[in-house]
Amino acid sequence: MKKRTLFSFFFFCPFLFFISCKKQESSTLREEGLTIAKAKHFFSGLAVPAETTEAVASAQRNARKQLAKIPLWNKAYTIKLAGIPSVMVPVQYASPLYLTGNFSGQKAWLADDITRLLVYTDRQNNYHANLLTYFPDSDYSAGGAFTGIIFVDDWSGDAITKYKIGKDHSVSQWDGNLPPLTPASAIGTDAVHDPDLTVIVSTCTTIYGYNYSADDPENGYAYTEDGGCVYNIISSDDGAGTGYGGGSGLASAGTAGGGSSGFLSSTVIIASGNNIIGNIKDYDKCFTNTGGTGFTYSVTVCVDQPVPGTRETWGLTPSDASASANPIDVGHVFMVFTEKSPAGVVTRNIGLYPSGSVSPSSPSSGGQLNNDASHGYDISLTVSATSEQFFNMLNYVAQNATAPYNLNSNNCTSFTLHTLYAGDIYLPATVGTWPGGSGNDPGDLGEDIRSMTLSAGETRNTVSDSHPNLGTCN
């Protein structure tokens, strides 16, 4: 019993934060101090429809709505939710109803254990009655803070709202006005004008229910319910304070058991990149060396200079000018390969890094290729290429993907220059010096690009535009 009380406390606490529903059973009694007796009196006065599964087509079956259930008033308890007196009442369904979700891991829950009737009064002493069903996700562990999705319905099971509680206590609220099966691309209309916008991704949840009675095993049935979708806006912005909250501009309708519905997400996805490219052949496989009309190819050299606009080979990056061990930034150079075809655009970012720490006194390490999609730059040069040039460059990258890194002889700048040479694209290869070493460097390459006379098919850019990876293939 004690265990169950503790479980209930942790499980049902999240509702402390958000009891502000729009459509619910309510009445104005103007009474002070909510007691269980008053809650029972209010609830018994509601016109509660009789539940039945009779005459319901199997496709519309939803045991949470149609299965008879009763509030267990003898087990009710009072609780203050955000300072508001409330009564929480366990609920018992007429037959065992097992519920799980595509986000619940391998666990299923008995509906009786995760459902409560909540009766509370608002600041104007209006009474409200909500049916709360807590669907834990795979992050939830007994005794811990609740994580998962909370369905807030009226007693007959019609959706009022839903909340998604994240592991980091984030709360996303369902915005049920989206038409059924709203495509992710239709979300966030404000965001589509953002030049940094990459893509909007939806993650949808589904609830699975199984109604089973030992007395009537033949009539058990399984059904599914829509659990809502989280829409995340991916941008490649690495600047400050810009971007969009997921679901910005979301509108909506919809009921549980209906079509697609949206959670107003509190998260923004930003492609941060710099993940190691495990297999360069696989990474590049979406490029199609088929040629033909409509195919264009280009490579962009992006230069992150240690001191923008100068040939300095290294720069200090102090956050505190008095620091004695200021980090030394040597900048970075990377490439963005792009293929445009009638089928779409494929883009891949590739940059060479050491696999271990390097310094002028210890300049060598293994080499590894990273996805630099989120790396900003100070200046870039885009060069059009033929398919032959393009794939010669990609072949060079693939053949040298694991070549040892050396700060002096095979660094990100020299690797980029050599890749371009493989495609018959020749950029100046100025050698810079630094304490303890010398070699090609981002400072010099950046200034070489800045000062060079551009030929046909070459474009220079001094603003760090977004350069996300685009295009997927099997």
Place this chain on the structure above:
Amino acid sequence: MKKLFLFVFVFFALHASSQTRDWQKTRAWKIYDLRDKKGMRMKADSLKQFRSMVLDDDSVKYFLKGEREIPHGDEPVWMGAIILSCLDSSGIFLKVDVSVYGGFFYDEQFKKYFQVRDEVKEEWMAYLDRKGTERER
């Protein structure tokens, strides 16, 4: 008087250089929507204006377990950084710059470099990359 001044100076200099960080006692880790040079140049007290996302303390501490301090003189160079923050055991706000390669990071308060264990280096980068894609508004 001069001796006293010298003593105090040397004491504090030694004290500063001997300060160590128990990363296992840190908490409230966050990752910021801020990177590279711009991120490294940002002062700790200015981080609040940037979007951030809470990281799981236990995960971060797992990656930082067994870290080693990089001796002065062997500091690696930077080619990009991811910006994190945390609270130390006294509740002091710390800015931590994490290299995008090599598995090292920089404690801006103590001006010290640390290296994560080799076996978690790639996993640490992948974790931050994954988390960096889910930053709060």
